[in-house]
Each structure stands twice: as structure tokens, then as C-alpha cells.
Amino acid sequence: MAEGNGTPLLEFAGCLMRGAESLHARLAGDIAAGRIDRPTARRLFQDELALRQRAEALCVEAACGVRPGLLEAREDLLRAADEASARIRQLQDVSRIVALVSDLLVLAAAVGSGKVDLLAPALLELGRDARGS
Amino acid sequence: MRWGILLLALLAGCVDLRTVRDFADESARFPAYTDLTVRFRDTFRREEPYLWGEALDTARVHDRNRQAACRDLLEIHRTLVAYLRSLSALAGEGAFDVSEGLGEAASGIRAHAGYGVEARHAAACASLARVAARRTATARQVRAVRDLVREADPSLQQVLEGMAAAVACIRRANENERDTVAGLLSVEIPYADAAQERLLAALAKAHLQARLEEYRAADAMGGKAERGIRKIQEGHRMLAEGSGRLSRTEAKAWLAQCTQDLKALRSGLRGLGRNSE
Numbered sequence: 001m002a003e004g005n006g007t008p009l010l011e012f013a014g015c016l017m018r019g020a021e022s023l024h025a026r027l028a029g030d031i032a033a034g035r036i037d038r039p040t041a042r043r044l045f046q047d048e049l050a051l052r053q054r055a056e057a058l059c060v061e062a063a064c065g066v067r068p069g070l071l072e073a074r075e076d077l078l079r080a081a082d083e084a085s086a087r088i089r090q091l092q093d094v095s096r097i098v099a100l101v102s103d104l105l106v107l108a109a110a111v112g113s114g115k116v117d118l119l120a121p122a123l124l125e126l127g128r129d130a131r132g133s
Numbered sequence: 134m135r136w137g138i139l140l141l142a143l144l145a146g147c148v149d150l151r152t153v154r155d156f157a158d159e160s161a162r163f164p165a166y167t168d169l170t171v172r173f174r175d176t177f178r179r180e181e182p183y184l185w186g187e188a189l190d191t192a193r194v195h196d197r198n199r200q201a202a203c204r205d206l207l208e209i210h211r212t213l214v215a216y217l218r219s220l221s222a223l224a225g226e227g228a229f230d231v232s233e234g235l236g237e238a239a240s241g242i243r244a245h246a247g248y249g250v251e252a253r254h255a256a257a258c259a260s261l262a263r264v265a266a267r268r269t270a271t272a273r274q275v276r277a278v279r280d281l282v283r284e285a286d287p288s289l290q291q292v293l294e295g296m297a298a299a300v301a302c303i304r305r306a307n308e309n310e311r312d313t314v315a316g317l318l319s320v321e322i323p324y325a326d327a328a329q330e331r332l333l334a335a336l337a338k339a340h341l342q343a344r345l346e347e348y349r350a351a352d353a354m355g356g357k358a359e360r361g362i363r364k365i366q367e368g369h370r371m372l373a374e375g376s377g378r379l380s381r382t383e384a385k386a387w388l389a390q391c392t393q394d395l396k397a398l399r400s401g402l403r404g405l406g407r408n409s410e
Contacts, residue, residue, distance in 0.1 A: 076288035084219035
């Protein structure tokens with residue numbers, strides 16, 4: 001985990017969790033040996049729970065601490081996604097220009113053939129693509 | 134012959150963007166982060182039956198903060214996916230499609246072959262137009278992809294770094310929740326030894342085993358999420374820093390391997406109790 005994004009909080013949470021584990025190990029030993037009754041076991045477990053809830057709070061706080069930097073970067077990524085869409089539109093514009101160039105090639109071929117009746121469809125196609133762009 | 138040489142020369146400059154597209158698609162599909170965040174969001178619903186008194190009140194307060202954090206963490210992932218899908222679209226075949234217009238051009242020439250425009254001239258003319266268009270388009274497309282990844286890389290790295298940090302928090306919380314639930318059951322089960330509580334004790338033991346398995350799966354998912362995030366970071370960084378070498382076989386192979394690793398991680402997530410698609 002990188003610096004400044006909750007590492008100390010998580011480390012502290014880890015300390016509390018280890019403390020809770022120690023409490024639990026003693027509690028489990030007392031229960032197994034029959035040294036404590038059920039209400040006492042439950043009361044002691046509450047102490048363990050309190051430590052675990054504090055550890056949980058630190059984990060949540062660490063997760064919350066990650067957000068500010070992320071939200072800023074998120075705005076930049078959104079802009080990048082928009083930029084990509086704009087670039088796709090530009091590429092599609094190029095596609096239309098290429099279609100026009102190809103129409104001109106057809107027209108040139110028609111002119112080269114010396115046949116007047118070939119010119120009409122070539123001009124029509126050129127006109128259609130020109131309107132499309 | 135001259136046409137052939139020209140066509141070959143034009144084709145030689147083409148760069149395959151498929152590896153970029155596959156990488157972006159696979160990265161966008163990687164689900165572990167969202168699954169984990171959703172699971173983290175639902176912590177209180179899972180742990181509530183095991184809490185009482187002051188611990189329950191405290192957990193309720195934490196839950197409000199957790200819900201707020203998860204909303205943003207999920208939103209951030211949606212933005213990341215939107216960016217990756219845009220990158221995929223920009224690197225995609227559909228970003229620049231000249232086939233339709235040029236197909237019409239070619240048929241326009243061929244239809245009148247009998248008027249003196251020879252079929253081979255028409256075919257060569259159409260092929261030249263198609264290759265020239267593709268060459269121009271691909272060059273522009275490669276440049277657009279390269280510019281995009283370079284511009285977006287710092288933000289993307291920051292987002293992924295933050296996501297990795299969030300996953301670390303979630304894994305630690307998962308561990309703590311596991312010990313809370315297992316702790317309560319291990320305190321209660323030994324006292325359920327009376328004859329009338331035997332069934333209850335058996336059910337509690339089975340429940341404990343099932344819950345422990347669930348936490349183990351969640352932790353494994355966390356591990357895969359961290360590895361997946363690192364893979365996406367590495368892949369995108371390579372694209373940003375070395376996208377000028379995209380045509381080189383090693384760069385392509387490297388990125389393809391990154392994509393394969395992400396696929397393998399995603400495949401490994403099946404059966405780990407995924408809670409969302």
C-alpha cells in the first residue's frame with residue numbers, strides 16, 4: 001500500500017486485532033478448562049468485541065481516507081474517456097473524407113473510360129457522400 | 134506488379150491494435166474489486182446477528198461511514214471501466230470503418246468494366262483506395278491511442294493505486310469480521326453441551342465452518358483483486374511508456390501475456406462466492 005493512503009491506520013487496526021486475539025486465546029483457555037461460566041464468558045467477549053469494533057472503525061476510516069485523491073483522479077479519467085469519444089468522432093470524419101476520395105477515384109475511372117453514361121452514377125455517389133460528411 | 138509493390142509497402146506500416154483492445158476489454162471485465170467493495174458495503178448486514186449492546190451501536194455508526202465510502206469506491210470503478218471501454222473503442226476496428234464506402238467504390242468501377250475500364254484496373258484502383266485509407270486510418274488511430282494512454286496514465290495509476298489501497302482495507306476488515314463471528318461462535322458452542330442443545334451445537338459448528346470458508350474465499354478474492362490491479366497498472370504503464378514500440382513483437386507479446394494473466398485471474402474467481410457480475 002502506498003504512503004499516505006491509510007497504511008498507519010491499518011497497522012494500528014492490526015495491533016488492536018492482535019490484542020483481541022490475545023484476549024480470545026485466554027478466554028478460550030478459561031472456557032475449555034471450565035474456569036468461567038457462560039455469563040462471564042459473554043461479558044469478557046464483549047471486551048474483545050469492543051477492540052474489534054475499534055479495529056473495524058480504523059479500517060473504515062482508512063477506506064474513507066483513500067477517497068479524496070481518487071475522486072480528483074476520477075475527474076481526469078472522465079475527461080480522458082470524453083477525449084477518446086471525441087477522437088473516435090474525428091476518425092470517423094476521416095473515414096468520410098476517404099469515402100469522398102474513393103468516389104473521386106471512381107469518377108476519374110469513369111472519365112478515363114470516355115463513356116458519358118458512367119459519369120452520372122459516379123457523380124451521384126460523390127454527391128451522396130459529400131452530403132453525408 | 135507496380136500495384137503489388139505499392140500495396141506491400143503500405144501494408145508494412147500497419148500496426149495491430151488488437152492487443153491493446155484485448156487488454157482494455159479484459160481489464161474492464163475484471164470483477165474482483167467491485168465484488169469485494171459490494172461485500173464490504175454489506176458488512177453490517179452480515180455481522181449484525183452476532184453483535185449486541187454497545188458493540189452493535191458502534192457497528193451501526195461505522196456502517197454509515199462505510200456506506201458513504203463504498204458509494205465513492207464503486208463510482209470510481211465505474212469511471213475506470215468507462216475509460217477502459219473508451220480506450221477499447223478507440224483501438225477497435227469500428228473506430229474507423231472504410232469498408233462500406235470503398236466497397237461501393239469498387240463495385241461502381243467493376244459494374245462498368247465492359248466500357249473500357251478493365252477489371253484488373255478497377256480491382257487495383259479499389260484495393261489501392263482501401264489500403265491507403267486503412268493505412269491513413271491506422272496511423273491516426275495508433276497516434277490517438279498513444280496520446281490517450283499517455284495523457285490518462287498518471288490519473289489511471291493514481292486510481293489503481295487507490296483501489297489497491299481500498300482492497301487492503303477491505304481485506305483487513307474481512308479478517309476482523311471473520312474473527313468477530315468465529316469468536317462469538319467459539320465462545321457459545323462449548324456451553325451448548327446439554328442434551329437439548331445438541332442439535333443447536335451441531336448446527337452452530339456447521340455454520341462456523343461455512344462462514345470460515347466464506348471468509349477464506351473473500352480473502353482469496355482480495356488477493357486476486359490486488360494482483361489484477363497490479364496487472365492493469367503494469368499493462369497500462371507499458372502502453373504509456375512504450376506505446377511507440379507497439380509494432381514490436383516483444384511489446385505485443387508482453388501485453389498479450391498481461392491480458393492472459395488477467396483472464397486467468399478472472400477465471401480463478403469463479404467458485405469464490407462472487408456476489409455480482
